[in-house]
Amino acid sequence: MQMDNMVPSIPKRIGAIKFGLISPREVRKMSVTSIITADTYDDDGYPIDMGLMDLRLGVIDPGLKCKSCGSRAGECPGHFGHIELVAPVIHVGFNKILRKILRSVCCKCSSLLLEEGKKRDFLEQLSRQKDMGHLPDDVINNVFKEARKSKTCPYCNEEQLDIKFEKPSEYIENGHKLTPTEIRDRFENISDDDIRVMGMNPDTARPEWMILTVLPVPPVTVRPSITLESGQRSEDDLTHKLVDIIRINQRFQENRDAGAPQLIIEDLWELLQYHLTTYFDNEVSGVPPARHRSGRPLKTLTQRLKGKEGRFRGSLSGKRVNFSARTVVSPDPNLSINEVGVPISIAQHMTIPVRVISKNLDLMREYVRRGREVHPGANYVIRDDERRIKVTDINKEELLEKLEPGWTIERQLQDGDIVLFNRQPSLHKMSIMAHRIKVLPNKTFKLNPAVCPPYNADFDGDEMNMHVLQTEESRAEASILMQVQENILSPRFGGPIIGGIHDHISGLFLLTRTQNFISKNDALELLRKSELRELPEPRGHLEDGEPYWDGKQIFSQILPKGLYVEFPAQVCFKCDTCKKGDCEYDAYVVIEDGELIKGTIDEQAIGAFKGRVLDKVVKEFGTTAGAQFVDDFTRLAIRGVMHTGLSFGISDEDIPLEAKEGIAIRLQDAENEVSELVQAYENKELEALPGRTLAETIEMRIMQTLGKARDDTGGMADQSLGLENSAVIMARSGARGSILNLTQMAACVGQQAVRGERIRRGYADRTLPHFDKGDLGADAHGFVKASYKSGLNPTEYFFHAIGGREGLVDTAVRTSQSGYLQRRLVNALQDLEVQYDGSVRETRGVIVQFKYGEDGIDSTKSDYSKPEAIHRVVRSVTGKEVV
């Protein structure tokens, strides 16, 4: 090996990065060869010397050696070459600054068009900005702005002419087009001091370097050619473009040497400018993009960097990873919240490396013996010389024999392995949590529906990602910090973000409210999946002597001993004075020593975001008890809801005839009220509300009247449906839906609004031709009298569609706006860190907040800043209430 030429692999610390312009000298210095011929390969397919594939530029074909560094393909980093341009050409990327400089320097003596004093002043401002760590952009812009104002040169008194810029890169002075050579000459004469005033460092960035005289040719590793299946070579877009440049460059040279007329020379110059422009950026406005033979625009340098799939956003900020899997998710309430069901086909493809030691040799042999086909087996073994060998039926026996400590095997996933589970968009830390896997049949990831809220997942086709951790340290860290049970409480509000949803809530609601006679068999069936060994004393005995239990007792079995909580349930009617434990609606929950004494379990007790009982269990008994509780109540709830049954159909929206008539009368009344209001308005008898015009007043009054009417009909429908109705059960317990949804289904859909106002747009003075001009009535402006059940009439349907569309537009706009807002916030705050002393600092150690949250409290560890826990300790010791 040729060590002397190889890039040393010793890590080095980067001291500084300096940005500047590359000078022609530097280009030539770093170049390994000048490129003079547009041909790439000779007839034998061997790279031509001084062509674009010259072997000194690096190698990509296996078997060849680089002529510059002697390494093979893959090791050689590639080396730059260069093309000597026959005539200077403008670099498109610098047009903006080029224009500014051109207008700020004298056309004759090239001095910056500012008085000496002003120059000094600006230089001072620049150094001050630099000292303060501020960007010099504003000062530099002022320099150019000031200089441009001078009509004559203060040094040679030459009159300055306006320079017009024309896309893409033409500079016209007094009707004469400046050639790149002329511009370059002017720039060459600018003094170093003047360059400094313009904010540039003359040592690293002379303005004339913005006009190219020599073009660097990127190494072949940057623009590898690919061999198609047909054996034909296909070159990279950049190579194509470079071929064009070399061709035109040659033609230019030939023509000039032959003394061709000025017109032809100019044409060729322009053509050379075009090819260089599109080589740098193929999407410059005013320049037709260079195309491939097939008509596809070429992807040149700028296109490689720009945009979502560009080098920055696509390759550097965002990357693809190994050891990950993605599939559809579906629910499985029998899994623990800490678990995730993984399809066996995924488990067999994904592996965890395990080091073979003397202690696990037999186990590792067993994995290898099982191979890839029998789960859990091993897919690869890695010998101590780091060679990876695929386990196959053919080499299995041989591998088994050779397997020894020091080797590593890549074993398939099996139950209990820790993985990371994620659903996009990953908006908060609970979007990626660690789960233990459970290998299951079928092809979807399974998860306990209680973990849907933090991921914001549902099962309408959502897909999620799984990442398999490859080291012991990462698995330890993930299970301590990221496991689901460690994230039950959200740091956002200090309450549970994981908890019961939908059927969990209906199930426990039904169980603890209505189930009062549960036989032994049923009780055992309900508690079957929990770790329970014994049933409590029965509540009583039936006439035939059979013991029975009630739902509250059954629920109490999964509560930890020593749990004390009380709070009003979701179903609480918010009476003026709460009778607490004596609430006649059984809506006040009292739990003493892990026993549900009073009240109904609903969203307020176990729901995600609310869950007072869950909150208490996690904060007082720890995360493991919390996870156990969630696991238990999800299983109990599902069995509970299956025990009673809960169904909902169109007939559940049926309301009795009297109620229907009542609703119709109430709506008629409202319409009459509205016409009275309109009457009063038209007779100018209406009194304007303070600060409102009459027209605004009538609108508000009508909206009020109709809103009230809708709510009243809702109340009537709700009343007649009764508490036994499954829709009412779901709405009241917080399982799903609201009373408003019910109102709209059974009684009256109500007013449709656009921007919070009644619908007014449409034809002149009316919404639809079905109504009279100037009609202010309820139905003419989008009041939907019908219910979803009874069906909407055509005008109602139309208004409903208008209102519904606004909702859709709203959500679409809101999500994109809040997404961007979040992105900006995250970018601004991502490097802040809470230190061990409780202060919040950024990376330089500058303090941002002296105490995290000003009180230094971790919300997940605090009981909503209430000293209730300590009060209870005092109470239990002294037997007295703390005041």
Next chain:
Amino acid sequence: MSKFSLLDHELIPHHEIMDEDDLKTVLTHYNVEREQLPKIKVTDPIALELGAEPGNVVKVIRKSQTAGEALYYRYVIE
């Protein structure tokens, strides 16, 4: 025209210039140099009113939703 004191306004928290001893305690407590504190400009109206000079540290006692009162220290810069 009568003069108003900014500090009398209820939306402006209490500001005071720290003496060197207190400052030393604070800096050792947080193990920082003055430059690592949040900054306030001398031209800030409240700094003008206090007559603070670059290099001073201003102590701010803010009302806090979470802690009742929260202390901040700001290094006066040009």
